[in-house]
Amino acid sequence: MRGLTSLPSIPLVTGPSPVEELHRLRTALGGGPRLLVKRDDALPFAFGGNKVRKMQLVAADALAGGADTLITSGGIQSNHARVTAAAAARLGLSCVLVANGAAQDHPTANALLDRLLGAQVRHVADRTERAPAVEAAAEELRRAGRHPYVIPIGASTPLGAAAFVSAIEELRQQLPRAPDVIVHSTSSGGTQAGLAAGCVLAAAGTRVVGISADEGSAALERDIRQILGGVPALLGLPDGTFASAAVEVDDRFVGGGYGVPTPESVEAIELLARTEALFLDPTYTAKAMAGLLARLRGGEFRDDETVLFWHTGGQVGLFA
Numbered sequence: 001m002r003g004l005t006s007l008p009s010i011p012l013v014t015g016p017s018p019v020e021e022l023h024r025l026r027t028a029l030g031g032g033p034r035l036l037v038k039r040d041d042a043l044p045f046a047f048g049g050n051k052v053r054k055m056q057l058v059a060a061d062a063l064a065g066g067a068d069t070l071i072t073s074g075g076i077q078s079n080h081a082r083v084t085a086a087a088a089a090r091l092g093l094s095c096v097l098v099a100n101g102a103a104q105d106h107p108t109a110n111a112l113l114d115r116l117l118g119a120q121v122r123h124v125a126d127r128t129e130r131a132p133a134v135e136a137a138a139e140e141l142r143r144a145g146r147h148p149y150v151i152p153i154g155a156s157t158p159l160g161a162a163a164f165v166s167a168i169e170e171l172r173q174q175l176p177r178a179p180d181v182i183v184h185s186t187s188s189g190g191t192q193a194g195l196a197a198g199c200v201l202a203a204a205g206t207r208v209v210g211i212s213a214d215e216g217s218a219a220l221e222r223d224i225r226q227i228l229g230g231v232p233a234l235l236g237l238p239d240g241t242f243a244s245a246a247v248e249v250d251d252r253f254v255g256g257g258y259g260v261p262t263p264e265s266v267e268a269i270e271l272l273a274r275t276e277a278l279f280l281d282p283t284y285t286a287k288a289m290a291g292l293l294a295r296l297r298g299g300e301f302r303d304d305e306t307v308l309f310w311h312t313g314g315q316v317g318l319f320a
């Protein structure tokens with residue numbers, strides 16, 4: 001493998017995110033498997049989260065290509081948009097965000113941070129208008145002699161996913177024995193593609209379960225396989241290295257849709273705050289934890305197994 005270390009990366013964070021035991025949660029559940037959490041919510045850049053890992057590789061690619069502006073899109077409370085705006089600020093680049101949803105008179109949470117970070121935010125009515133608005137913004141900048149770099153939704157490209165291959169390597173250095181299962185929030189699929197690829201390379205038999213924040217399982221599993229297909233070329237591995245990787249998406253906890261709370265997600269937020277002082281976000285990690293709690297309560301895992309919840313951040317969303 002040519003290796004991860006040869007992929008250019010901007011060091012937005014320099015150390016590993018912590019791994020912690022969830023002792024009090026385990027006790028509250030009456031026992032069960034060992035429970036760990038990987039604290040990407042505590043990555044020390046711009047309120048952290050999984051998008052920081054992706055951005056380290058994606059922003060390096062933008063700089064290598066001579067970009068002077070980062071453009072991306074998402075909902076008005078997108079964590080990915082906030083991290084893109086933050087990376088642009090850190091690197092002295094301009095940032096254009098195409099956000100679906102009405103502009104707030106008094107922006108809150110991620111929308112407030114986007115403004116503080118100096119991003120130009122263009123609002124569109126719904127998701128279908130995002131891609132044309134991004135293309136229009138890029139074209140406008142090119143005509144003005146600028147060099148925009150467009151980051152797809154969620155930075156869920158093979159390059160973004162490669163950041164999570166590195167993250168599995170980071171976890172291997174932290175834990176003497178790989179977890180049996182990793183459970184995390186999945187949406188545009190890049191995180192899960194990278195975790196799945198990393199686990200194949202680590203050959204420790206870790207099962208990766210993505211709990212969907214919005215998409216149906218079949219569509220999202222297809223997207224994840226597509227991203228996985230592009231990862232080997234980046235790492236100097238043979239095509240098809242990850243063709244037989246297991247891709248497991250659980251869409252039973254989406255409830256009323258993206259960002260709409262469910263009784264289970266509300267319970268997950270309160271339980272994790274009260275047992276572990278850990279903050280989950282309403283859109284992604286609360287639903288992922290609701291999925292994990294249901295599996296734990298259902299007795300899916302043996303007591304001698306280790307289950308790791310990968311906290312992908314987003315806690316800024318609590319203040320939306």
Ligand SMILES: Cc1ncc(COP(=O)(O)O)c(C=O)c1O
Pocket residue numbers: 049050051079080154156185186187188189190191192281284285312313314315
């Ligand atoms: C907090 C949080 N968790 C999980 C995800 C899902 O990650 P991915 O888009 O790589 O599937 C996102 C994506 O926006 C996120 O912001």
